[in-house]
Amino acid sequence: MSTVSTQPPQPGKASLFYDPKIRGYVYQLVLLALVVFVIYEAASNAIENLRAQKIASGFGFWHNAAGFDVNQKLIPFSASGSTxxxxxxxxxxxxxxxxxxxxxxxxxxxxxxxxxxxxxxxxxxxxxxxxxxxxxxxxxxxxxxxxxxxxxxxxxxxxxxxxxxxxxxxxxxxxxxxSPIFGPGFSMVTLALFIGIIAAIGFYIWSKRQQEATGKQYPNGLIALALILVLPLIVFVIIGMPLTFDxxxxxxxxxxxxxxxxxxxxxxxxxxxxxxxxxxxxxxxxxxxxxxxxxxxxxxxxxxxxxxxxxxxxxxxxxxxxxxxxxxxxxxxxxxxxxxxxxxxxxxxxxxxxxxxxxxxxxxxxxxxxxxxxxxxxxxxxxxxxxxxxxxxxxxx
Amino acid sequence: MTDATTENAPNFFIRRETLPQEAAPLSVAGPVAWIRSNLFNGPLNTILTLLCAYIVVTSVPGILRFYFIDAVWSGTNRDACLADKIGRPVGACWAYIADRYQYFIYGSYPISERWRVNIVFAMFALGIVWMLWNKAPMKKLGAFFFFVLLPISAYVLLLGGPSATGFLHILLWVLLALTAYYAVLSFVPGIARFYTGPALLAVEEAAPPWKRFYRPKRLILMALVAFGIIALLENAVGLPRVDTGLWGGMTVTFLVAAVGIVFSLPLGVVLALGRRSKLPIIQLLSVVFIEFVRGVPLITVLFMANTMLPLFVPQEYSPDRLLRPLVGVALFAAAYMAEVIRGGLQAMPKGQYEGAMSLGLGYWQMMRLIILPQALRIVIPGIVNTFIGLFKDTTLVTIVGIFDFLRTIEATLVDPTWATPTTRGTGYAFAAMFYFLCCWGMSRYSISVEKRLAAGQRR
CATH class of the missing domain: 1.10.3720.10 (MetI-like)
Structure with missing residues (x-):
C-alpha cells in the first residue's frame, strides 16, 4: 500500500428522488399505509355490517349450548348438554x-x-x-x-x-x-405394550452401538416384534384374558x-x-x-x-x-x-x-x-x- | 500373508478334463424370452403377474360390458335405460348424457343467449393455443389478448346488461381517442415536416411521450377490433343481462380456472418478487401472505370469501355470489404460483442479475427485460402443474353453492327424468373423462415443455 493516497472521487450527489435507499423507504411506507388502510376499512365495515345484521361478535359463543348432534364423536357430545x-x-x-x-x-x-x-x-x-x-x-x-x-x-x-x-x-x-369391552386389569396389558415399545427402542439403540463398536449384528426386527407383540400377549394370558366383545x-x-x-x-x-x-x-x-x-x-x-x-x-x-x-x-x-x-x-x-x-x-x-x-x-x-x-x-x- | 506362503500353498486348480456340453441357452430374444424375463423371473414376480392378470381379467371385461356393450346410446327418458323396460341387461346410460349435455356445458344459461358463451369459449381456445403453442407468432400480443382482452370480453359477453355494455362503450371511446391521438402523432409531424422543413424535427424528437406511444399501437388496434366486434354484436342483437345465478356447467368450471390463471400469474410474479425483495416490510408482507394461504385448505379460503368478504365491504357493494369464490380462488392460486415463480427466480445464475446491473438497468428494467423472461420460461412446467391442481380444485366451488360442471352432474342425478340404477355410474364416468382429458392433456404438455427445455443439457 502506498502511503500517498489520492482522495477517491466523490460520487456525484444524485437528487433524493433517485436515492435507492430513500425510494425503498417510500415504497415500503406507501405499501404499509395501504395495507393498514385496507385492514382498517375492512374492520370498520365489518363492525358496521355486523351491527346492522344484529350478529354478536367475540368468543362468547364458545360456552353456549350447541343444540345439534354429531354422529361420529371421539369424546362425549350430545345435542342437549354440549357447547x-x-x-x-x-x-x-x-x-x-x-x-x-x-x-x-x-x-x-x-x-x-x-x-x-x-x-x-x-x-x-x-x-x-x-x-x-x-x-x-x-x-x-x-x-x-x-x-x-x-x-x-x-x-x-x-x-x-x-x-x-x-x-x-x-x-x-x-x-x-x-366392540371390545375391556375387563378389569386390562390396563396391565396396555402397560406391557408401552414397556415393550420402550424396551424395543432401547434394544435398538444398544444394538446399534454394539454394531458400531464390534461389527456384530443383531436381529433387531424379530426382537422388537417379540417385545411389542408377545410381551403384552403373555401378560394378557397371565391375568386371565379380561376381554369380552359386545x-x-x-x-x-x-x-x-x-x-x-x-x-x-x-x-x-x-x-x-x-x-x-x-x-x-x-x-x-x-x-x-x-x-x-x-x-x-x-x-x-x-x-x-x-x-x-x-x-x-x-x-x-x-x-x-x-x-x-x-x-x-x-x-x-x-x-x-x-x-x-x-x-x-x-x-x-x-x-x-x-x-x-x-x-x-x-x-x-x-x-x-x-x-x-x-x-x-x-x-x-x-x-x-x-x-x-x-x-x-x-x-x- | 507373505509371497512365500502363497507360492507354496497347493491351493490352486487346473482343469484337466473337458466339461460336458451344456444345453443351448434359452432364447434371449423374441416374445417368449420377453415374457420370461419380464413377467415370470422368479417366484415373487410370477405370483405378482398372476395376481395382476387376475385383476385385469376380472375387471376389464366388466367395465367394457358396462360402458360399451350393454350401454344404451339413445333415448328420451329413463325408460330407455331400465332393464325390465327394454328387456336386456343395461349398462351405462349414455342417452342421459346425450340428452343433458347442453346443461352440462352451459348450466341454466338462457338458450337464446348461449352463442355468447360460445364466442367466449372460442376466444379462450384461441388464447390458450396462442400462449401455449411454442411456434405461435407475436407472443406479446397473445399475452395481451389472454390477460387483458379475454377477461374484459368475457365479462361483457357473459354478463351483459347496461353496466357491462356501458363499460364496453367507455373502453371503446378511450380506445378510439387513443387511436386518433396516435394517428395525429404519427401523421401530423410528418406532414408538418413536409411543409416546414427540418425546423420542427427538434420539437418532435424532444417530446418523449410521443415516442413512447408508438409502441403499443398493435395492442390498441387489436383491442379496438375485438371490442368493436362485440359492440357491433351488441348493436345488432343486444346483450341482455344474464345473472350469474344462471351460469353453470363447464362454462363456470372454465371460468373459475381461467380467472385463477389470469389473475394468479401476475399476482404470483409480484408476490415472488416481493418475497425476494431486500426491503424488509415488503418481504415480510409477501411471506406472511404466501405462507398463510398455503397453510390453509382452499375450502376455508372459499368459506372466507363467501361469508367474510360481504362483511368487509359496505353493504351496497356486496359482491356477487359468483365473484366471491373467484376472488378466493385467484388469491389462493397466486400464493402457489408465487412459490413456483420464486423457484425460477432462484434458479437464475447470479451473473444474469449482475450483467443486467452492469448495463445500468434499474430494478424493474432488469426484471422485465432480463430476469423474468428467462425465469418464467424455465418454470412453465411448474406453472402448468399448479394449473392442473387449480383445475381440479375448481370443483370445490360447489361447496359454496356455485353450479360448476360437477355440480350440474350431481343435480341431474336427482332429477327423476333420468333416475335409473346406472345413471350415477354414467354421470361420474362422463365427469371423470372430462377432467381426465383436461388434466392429462395439460400434464402431457408440461412434460413436452420440460423435454424441450432440457434439450440444451442433453448429450
Whole structure:
C-alpha cells in the first residue's frame, strides 16, 4: 500500500428522488399505509355490517349450548348438554383421526405403488402407472362422490345387512363390528405394550452401538416384534384374558350394539388414501430414481446382496429426496380432509365452519379459528421439517 | 500373508478334463424370452403377474360390458335405460348424457343467449393455443389478448346488461381517442415536416411521450377490433343481462380456472418478487401472505370469501355470489404460483442479475427485460402443474353453492327424468373423462415443455 493516497472521487450527489435507499423507504411506507388502510376499512365495515345484521361478535359463543348432534364423536357430545366449544373439539379430533389413519395407509399404498412402477414386472408396472395417471388426474371431490354415492350408498339397508365372518355386518349405515369391552386389569396389558415399545427402542439403540463398536449384528426386527407383540400377549394370558366383545344384534329394522364405522368416514378415508397414495407413489419413484445406478453397482461390487443393498445403500439415500415432498403430501392430505364437508363427515370444517357458523352467523370468528387450526398444523410440521432437513442435508466439503 | 506362503500353498486348480456340453441357452430374444424375463423371473414376480392378470381379467371385461356393450346410446327418458323396460341387461346410460349435455356445458344459461358463451369459449381456445403453442407468432400480443382482452370480453359477453355494455362503450371511446391521438402523432409531424422543413424535427424528437406511444399501437388496434366486434354484436342483437345465478356447467368450471390463471400469474410474479425483495416490510408482507394461504385448505379460503368478504365491504357493494369464490380462488392460486415463480427466480445464475446491473438497468428494467423472461420460461412446467391442481380444485366451488360442471352432474342425478340404477355410474364416468382429458392433456404438455427445455443439457 502506498502511503500517498489520492482522495477517491466523490460520487456525484444524485437528487433524493433517485436515492435507492430513500425510494425503498417510500415504497415500503406507501405499501404499509395501504395495507393498514385496507385492514382498517375492512374492520370498520365489518363492525358496521355486523351491527346492522344484529350478529354478536367475540368468543362468547364458545360456552353456549350447541343444540345439534354429531354422529361420529371421539369424546362425549350430545345435542342437549354440549357447547360449541365441545363441538370444536369433536370436529378437530375427527379431522385428526381421519388424517392420521389416512397418512399411515397412504404411505403404505404409495410406497407399494411407487416401487411397483419401477418393477421389472411389466404388467405390474403398467397397472401401477394406470393407477397413478387416473387417480392423479381426477378431482378428489369426484372421487369422494364416487366412493360415497356410488360405492357405499348402494349397499343394502340395515335389515338386509351383509354378514361377514366374525360377526361383522355391512350395510348402508356403515360397518358394524363387535366392540371390545375391556375387563378389569386390562390396563396391565396396555402397560406391557408401552414397556415393550420402550424396551424395543432401547434394544435398538444398544444394538446399534454394539454394531458400531464390534461389527456384530443383531436381529433387531424379530426382537422388537417379540417385545411389542408377545410381551403384552403373555401378560394378557397371565391375568386371565379380561376381554369380552359386545356383539351386534340383528334387530327387526336395525342392528343394535357393536361398534359402528360410518360410511362417511370410510368414504373419506378411502378417497384420501387412494388419492394421496398416487402422489406419494410419484414421490417415491422420483426418490429411488434419484439414487444413481453407480451406488447400486458399487454396493454389488462390495459384495452386498440385493436385500442389504436396498436397505443400506439405496433407501437411506432415496429417503433424503423423498421425505420433504412426502411431508408436503401429508399436509395436503390433512388439508384435503376438509372436503369431508361434501359427504357429511363431521370434521372440523363441517362441524365448526358449517353447522356452528350457520347457527351463530359469526363468520369472522369461525373462519379465523378454523384457519388458525390448519395453519398451526402446517407451520408446526414445516418447522420440524426444516430441522430434519438441516440434519439430513449433505455436508459438503 | 507373505509371497512365500502363497507360492507354496497347493491351493490352486487346473482343469484337466473337458466339461460336458451344456444345453443351448434359452432364447434371449423374441416374445417368449420377453415374457420370461419380464413377467415370470422368479417366484415373487410370477405370483405378482398372476395376481395382476387376475385383476385385469376380472375387471376389464366388466367395465367394457358396462360402458360399451350393454350401454344404451339413445333415448328420451329413463325408460330407455331400465332393464325390465327394454328387456336386456343395461349398462351405462349414455342417452342421459346425450340428452343433458347442453346443461352440462352451459348450466341454466338462457338458450337464446348461449352463442355468447360460445364466442367466449372460442376466444379462450384461441388464447390458450396462442400462449401455449411454442411456434405461435407475436407472443406479446397473445399475452395481451389472454390477460387483458379475454377477461374484459368475457365479462361483457357473459354478463351483459347496461353496466357491462356501458363499460364496453367507455373502453371503446378511450380506445378510439387513443387511436386518433396516435394517428395525429404519427401523421401530423410528418406532414408538418413536409411543409416546414427540418425546423420542427427538434420539437418532435424532444417530446418523449410521443415516442413512447408508438409502441403499443398493435395492442390498441387489436383491442379496438375485438371490442368493436362485440359492440357491433351488441348493436345488432343486444346483450341482455344474464345473472350469474344462471351460469353453470363447464362454462363456470372454465371460468373459475381461467380467472385463477389470469389473475394468479401476475399476482404470483409480484408476490415472488416481493418475497425476494431486500426491503424488509415488503418481504415480510409477501411471506406472511404466501405462507398463510398455503397453510390453509382452499375450502376455508372459499368459506372466507363467501361469508367474510360481504362483511368487509359496505353493504351496497356486496359482491356477487359468483365473484366471491373467484376472488378466493385467484388469491389462493397466486400464493402457489408465487412459490413456483420464486423457484425460477432462484434458479437464475447470479451473473444474469449482475450483467443486467452492469448495463445500468434499474430494478424493474432488469426484471422485465432480463430476469423474468428467462425465469418464467424455465418454470412453465411448474406453472402448468399448479394449473392442473387449480383445475381440479375448481370443483370445490360447489361447496359454496356455485353450479360448476360437477355440480350440474350431481343435480341431474336427482332429477327423476333420468333416475335409473346406472345413471350415477354414467354421470361420474362422463365427469371423470372430462377432467381426465383436461388434466392429462395439460400434464402431457408440461412434460413436452420440460423435454424441450432440457434439450440444451442433453448429450
Amino acid at each position: 360449541y366449544g365441545q363441538a370444536f373439539w369433536v370436529g378437530l379430533l375427527n379431522t385428526l383421526l381421519v388424517a392420521s389413519i389416512g397418512i399411515v395407509l397412504a404411505t403404505f399404498l404409495g410406497f407399494f405403488i411407487g416401487v411397483a412402477r419401477l418393477s421389472s414386472n411389466w404388467i405390474l408396472a403398467k397397472l401401477a402407472m394406470i393407477y397413478v395417471e387416473v387417480v392423479r388426474n381426477l378431482p378428489l371431490l369426484l372421487q369422494l362422490f364416487f366412493w360415497y354415492n356410488a360405492v357405499l350408498k348402494p349397499l343394502p339397508e340395515a335389515r338386509n345387512s351383509i354378514a361377514l365372518p366374525g360377526n361383522i355386518f355391512l350395510n348402508n349405515r356403515g360397518l358394524i363390528a363387535p 356383539l351386534p344384534q340383528q334387530g327387526r329394522f336395525n342392528l343394535t350394539g357393536g361398534f359402528q364405522i360410518f360410511p362417511e368416514f370410510v368414504a373419506l378415508l378411502v378417497g384420501l388414501t387412494t388419492y394421496t397414495a398416487a402422489f406419494i407413489a410419484e414421490v417415491v419413484r422420483a426418490g429411488i430414481l434419484a439414487v444413481s445406478r453407480g451406488q447400486t453397482e458399487a454396493a454389488h461390487a462390495l459384495g452386498l446382496r440385493p436385500g442389504p443393498t436396498l436397505k443400506l445403500v439405496v433407501i437411506p439415500q432415496a429417503m433424503r429426496v423423498i421425505i420433504p415432498p412426502l411431508t408436503s403430501n401429508y399436509l395436503n392430505l390433512t388439508k384435503n380432509s376438509s372436503l369431508a364437508v361434501v359427504i357429511g363427515y363431521p370434521d372440523l370444517v363441517q362441524v365448526f365452519m358449517g353447522t356452528v357458523l350457520n347457527q351463530t352467523g359469526q363468520a369472522v370468528e369461525m373462519v379465523s379459528i378454523t384457519m388458525a387450526v390448519y395453519l398451526t398444523i402446517s407451520l408446526v410440521t414445516s418447522f420440524f421439517m426444516n430441522i430434519y432437513n438441516k440434519r439430513m442435508a449433505l455436508v459438503e466439503r
